[in-house]
Amino acid sequence: MLLVGAGFAGIYLLDRLRDEGFKVKTHEAASGLGGIWHWNCYPGARVDSKADYYQFALKDVWHDWDWSERFPGWEEMRAYFRHLDRKLDLSRDICFSTWVRAARFDEAERLWLVESETVDGTKVETRAKFFVVCCGHGFVPYIPKFAGLDAFTGACYHTAQWPQKGVSMAGQRVGVIGTGASGIQVAQEAAKVARSLTLFQRTPAMCLPMRQRTLDAADNRRLRETLADSLKARENSYGGVDFDFDPRLAVDVSARDRDALFESLWSRGGLDYWLANFADSLSDPRANAYVYEFWRDKVCARIQDPTVAELLAPTIAPHPFGTRRVALEQTYYDLFNERHVELVDIQTNPIDEITTQGVRTRNTEFEFDLLVIATGFDSVTGGLTQIDIRGADGTSLEDKWSTGVRTYQGICTAGFPNLLFTYGPQAPTAFCNGPTSAEYQGECIVDCLRSLRDKQITRFEARIEEEKRWGELCRQLATPTLFDQANSWYMGANIPGKHREMLMFTGGLPLYLEELRKSHAAGYQDYLLD
Ligand code: FAD
Numbered sequence: 423m424l425l426v427g428a429g430f431a432g433i434y435l436l437d438r439l440r441d442e443g444f445k446v447k448t449h450e451a452a453s454g455l456g457g458i459w460h461w462n463c464y465p466g467a468r469v470d471s472k473a474d475y476y477q478f479a480l481k482d483v484w485h486d487w488d489w490s491e492r493f494p495g496w497e498e499m500r501a502y503f504r505h506l507d508r509k510l511d512l513s514r515d516i517c518f519s520t521w522v523r524a525a526r527f528d529e530a531e532r533l534w535l536v537e538s539e540t541v542d543g544t545k546v547e548t549r550a551k552f553f554v555v556c557c558g559h560g561f562v563p564y565i566p567k568f569a570g571l572d573a574f575t576g577a578c579y580h581t582a583q584w585p586q587k588g589v590s591m592a593g594q595r596v597g598v599i600g601t602g603a604s605g606i607q608v609a610q611e612a613a614k615v616a617r618s619l620t621l622f623q624r625t626p627a628m629c630l631p632m633r634q635r636t637l638d639a640a641d642n643r644r645l646r647e648t649l650a651d652s653l654k655a656r657e658n659s660y661g662g663v664d665f666d667f668d669p670r671l672a673v674d675v676s677a678r679d680r681d682a683l684f685e686s687l688w689s690r691g692g693l694d695y696w697l698a699n700f701a702d703s704l705s706d707p708r709a710n711a712y713v714y715e716f717w718r719d720k721v722c723a724r725i726q727d728p729t730v731a732e733l734l735a736p737t738i739a740p741h742p743f744g745t746r747r748v749a750l751e752q753t754y755y756d757l758f759n760e761r762h763v764e765l766v767d768i769q770t771n772p773i774d775e776i777t778t779q780g781v782r783t784r785n786t787e788f789e790f791d792l793l794v795i796a797t798g799f800d801s802v803t804g805g806l807t808q809i810d811i812r813g814a815d816g817t818s819l820e821d822k823w824s825t826g827v828r829t830y831q832g833i834c835t836a837g838f839p840n841l842l843f844t845y846g847p848q849a850p851t852a853f854c855n856g857p858t859s860a861e862y863q864g865e866c867i868v869d870c871l872r873s874l875r876d877k878q879i880t881r882f883e884a885r886i887e888e889e890k891r892w893g894e895l896c897r898q899l900a901t902p903t904l905f906d907q908a909n910s911w912y913m914g915a916n917i918p919g920k921h922r923e924m925l926m927f928t929g930g931l932p933l934y935l936e937e938l939r940k941s942h943a944a945g946y947q948d949y950l951l952d
Contacts, residue, residue: 429457432556466607557805605796633691662858672709741908830884
């Protein structure tokens with residue numbers, strides 16, 4: 423069996439499948455473990471989920487691990503992955519710096535023929551009964567086609583391609599294009615040391631207060647007292663976290679009760695104001711407007727210049743609150759009160775070109791020493807389609823999905839026997855805490871592979887009619903939500919030409935797992951088995 427990727431999902435499967443007696447190898451493009459925490463080593467890269475639940479329950483690896491912060495940075499995540507390696511002895515079965523380029527299913531042999539390439543250009547061919555791609559949802563950086571980008575003579579990096587040895591921003595004139603989660607994180611660090619910082623904003627991010635704090639040994643001891651239960655409870659929450667939406671409707675409660683919940687979520691910090699808010703906050707425009715207004719008042723109170731405040735938190739919401747990825751901030755809204763920080767609205771003053779010295783917009787020319795491209799990813803599908811995966815009849819996955827994704831249960835797709843994938847389209851993915859998804863979706867895949875082996879089934883494939891049903895279910899679940907009203911990467915809308923559709927299963931983790939477990943209980947009769 424060949425796995426791709428050594429982030430949370432690939433690690434979970436490697437460990438569990440070995441336990442079950444499968445012969446497994448992993449190919450990983452990075453030189454180390456960690457998935458996105460290997461690549462995203464830009465200053466300020468930090469988890470937006472609390473460490474309490476952004477970790478494995480697997481084999482109690484949490485028992486002898488202490489977190490130093492409530493929201494760990496990338497260095498600490500890397501240390502955590504080294505801890506996993508020591509506990510689970512992972513690296514012995516992982517080929518690092520090995521990039522999987524192509525894979526095709528050989529029908530006669532019922533094998534996947536997989537082509538990989540190592541960092542020194544050596545080609546490796548692997549034959550595998552099952553090909554399991556755990557490439558995550560944010561592996562392929564997206565860089566818009568800016569005219570002149572190659573001509574820039576300063577340093578220029580996408581946040582996910584940041585040099586591993588680091589880049590100093592001290593005393594530099596720094597430009598950051600993009601104000602999503604990564605742009606905000608890097609800007610907060612740049613503002614501390616840079617000579618000047620210019621942020622180019624297309625769509626204002628709706629950031630929530632992180633309320634970071636350090637954790638000492640006593641905090642960690644207290645955390646561990648209830649950790650086993652709270653990690654287990656994650657599977658019962660919508661987002662695989664240790665809290666859930668408030669069952670009340672914002673439109674039904676009094677203004678006093680509404681504000682009481684808003685204030686309490688705001689003071690808790692983290693993603694709670696997004697994912698523990700009223701049950702109708704992401705589906706009823708009136709409820710969403712209450713959520714937005716409260717958020718806007720809090721944010722505007724921190725920004726001195728009313729023109730800048732209007733750009734960062736407009737009177738009329740540019741899209742419903744929470745329908746684009748919500749980011750956490752520590753100092754973001756305060757930065758704009760500092761003289762060396764400037765916000766450029768590229769809706770009204772678009773970027774015309776990148777020059778040798780910096781950025782030319784319609785109205786102004788800016789000079790930079792360092793240009794940070796924080797424009798996100800070809801999310802959710804990009805990691806899968808960057809590999810030239812060809813199914814039983816030679817069709818490529820990229821072609822199959824060019825008019826929209828089609829999967830069954832978010833783990834496989836018709837025409838591609840014995841191919842499985844994790845944290846991809848039509849699964850909870852970006853609406854589910856990463857480690858929770860790795861463990862629970864991962865365990866469903868382990869159940870499936872074990873069952874196939876026990877029944878001596880060598881060919882496993884999604885049925886077209888079930889795939890259609892799953893697509894319809896995904897659409898039905900997404901229809902009552904407000905997500906369609908934002909041009910987000912959730913909708914594939916950040917990539918020119920990409921089919922616009924909700925890429926995730928929006929029914930929440932419990933419903934998703936119920937569906938997968940039903941298939942297991944029924945002996946996978948909803949699949950084509952041979
Ligand atoms: P990844 O961690 O993305 O790992 C995938 C691995 O596959 C990578 O190591 C990659 O190198 C490898 N790979 C991909 N293609 C190939 C190939 N062709 N050949 C070889 N190797 C390949 N989630 C949260 O729940 N909370 C957060 O706060 C959070 N913050 C995030 C911040 C950023 C900047 C990003 C990009 C994502 C964030 N996520 C967050 C989502 C995150 O992806 C998951 O939390 C988690 O990392 C998913 O694990 P994974 O193993 O599925 O994927």
